Amino acid sequence: MQLENSHRAITNVRILDPETETVSEPTTLRIAHDRIASIGGEAEPEAEALDAGGRIAMPGLIDCHVHVLANTADLGRLGEESPSYLAITAMNSMQDALGRGFTTLRDAGGADFGLARAAEEELFPAPRLFYGGKAISQTGGHADMRAPGSSVMDSHQCCPHMGVVCDGVSEVRRAARHQLRTGADHIKLMLSGGVASPTDRVDSTQFSDEEIRAAVEEAEAANRYALGHAYTARAINRGLKLGVRSIEHGNLLDEESVRLFREFDAFLVPTLVTYERLKAEGAAHGLPQESQDKVENVLHxxxxxxxxxxxxxxxxxxxxxxxxxxRGWQSHEFAIRARVQSPGAVLRSATTTAAKLLRRQDLGTLSEGAAADIVLLERNPLEDVSVLSTPESSISHVFTRGQLVTGR
Structure with missing residues (x-):
């Protein structure tokens, strides 16, 4: 089902506001091109209309930590893949995410300007893609995928490897500038060890203060920001003090971390579902043994x-x-977070708070002038947010950029 008219309406629809945690009475939501024109009243006679049948409309979901090129858990093997092959698998992954209601993705390492441009030009049904190019890693850091006996580095600008290895302030500056030169929306820094890399320890800290600050300065100079992969409180707190705006994972944070997040108005992006799945099926999807051994360090x-x-x-x-x-488990993060967070808090994490992180307040909300990224729901997630973990039964329609892309 596809609505082609540039003026559309969704009638008999209830609007969910994640900030106020309210659902409106049935109303009409009007769309002009890729924006929400107005809410309320009746649909214009010339507008193509979809009767929502009293369903709930919520803003399109935002996933702030994906790797659209990572078609295997063996990240070291990506360097042996064809860039064109990975691009096609990325297209499939992005379309699958759209079907789960994710109308915006932030790639945290690997995606390039080509994929983002193809999505923006609507060359295929896709979420909006915010990209940072290659993540920046020190030698032996989390994006250094060489085995201990290997010395060969990847020379591709965009892919296959999701990271670039550099050491020293000048190399870090140059690496950051290379990503920003392509139009990157952010810079990704590896601040600590990680699970998927072969030679570093999860509890290690990576890069010097001067190197981290150099990347942060380059991002800020381009009116962009740095996000940092970090697990331990030591790595997290150091990154926040040095100006990193977004901490990815953060499994071992402490009270001081919480204070620093608030002091600097920074963001935490937990990724709890990936540890559950790596533990359950990582080996079947190519996760090397040395990485399997590290999952326990952060899982619980x-x-x-x-x-x-x-x-x-x-x-x-x-x-x-x-x-x-x-990646088919993308929506299961909702059920995990529901164990400790309120439904409203979980919803905001995937809508208004995520939009604030992206510096795109026109996303994550359904209001006049906002992007027409809309998900129609069969059930109210404010009553049980875990319903979003089963999108095949909870989501009836998905709009992106004002176009209906999935519906039943």
Whole structure:
């Protein structure tokens, strides 16, 4: 079902506001091109109309931590893949996410200007894609995918590898400038060890203060920002003090972390679902043994970190970080977060708070002038947000840029 007219209306629809945690009485939502023109009244006679039948409309969902090129959990193997092959698998992954109601994705390493441009030009049905190009890693850091005996580096600008390795302030500046030169929306820094990399420890800190600050300065100079991969409180707190705006994962944060998040109005992007899936099926999707051994280090701490951050008033955005064949679990993060957060808090993480992180207040809301990214729901997530973890039964229609892309 596709509505082609540039003027459309959704009638008999109830509007969910994540900020006020309210659902309106049935109304009419009017769309002009890719924007919400108005809410209320009757549909114009010339407008193509969809009767929502009393369903709930909520803003399109935003996932702030994906890797659209990571078609396997063996990230070291990406360097051996064809860039064109990975691009096509990324297209499939993005379309699948759209079907789950995610109308905006922020890629945290690997995606390039070509994919973002193709999505923006609507060359295929796709969410909006915010990209940072290659993540920046020190030698032996989280984006250094070489085995201990390998010295060969990836020379591709865009892909296959999702990171670039550099050491020293000048190299970090140059790497950041290369990504920003392509129009990157953000810069990704590896501030600590991680699960999917072969040689670093999860509890390590990476880059010097001067190197981190150099990347932050370059991002800020371009009116962009830096996000940092970090697990331990030591790595998190150091990054926040040095100006990193968004901390990814953050499973081992502490009370000082919470204070710093609030002091700097920074954002936490937990990715709890990926650890559950890596534990359950990572090996089947290519996760190397050395990475399987590291999953336990972060698996159980994440939910308590989320509780601490939520109770402390931290800005928390939605993230999934799933790799390869595990990406179908993207929506399960809603059910995990529902264990410790209120439905409204979880909804805001994937709408208004995520939009604030992206500096795009026209996303994550249904109001006049906002982007016409709309999800129609069969059930009210304010009563049970975990219904969003089963999009095949809870979502009836998805609009992106004012166009109906899925519907039943």
């Amino acid at each position: 701490a994440g939910i308590e970190a989320l509780r601490l951050a939520d109770e402390g008033g931290v800005n928390i955005a939605y993230g999934s970080d799933l790799l390869g064949g595990m």
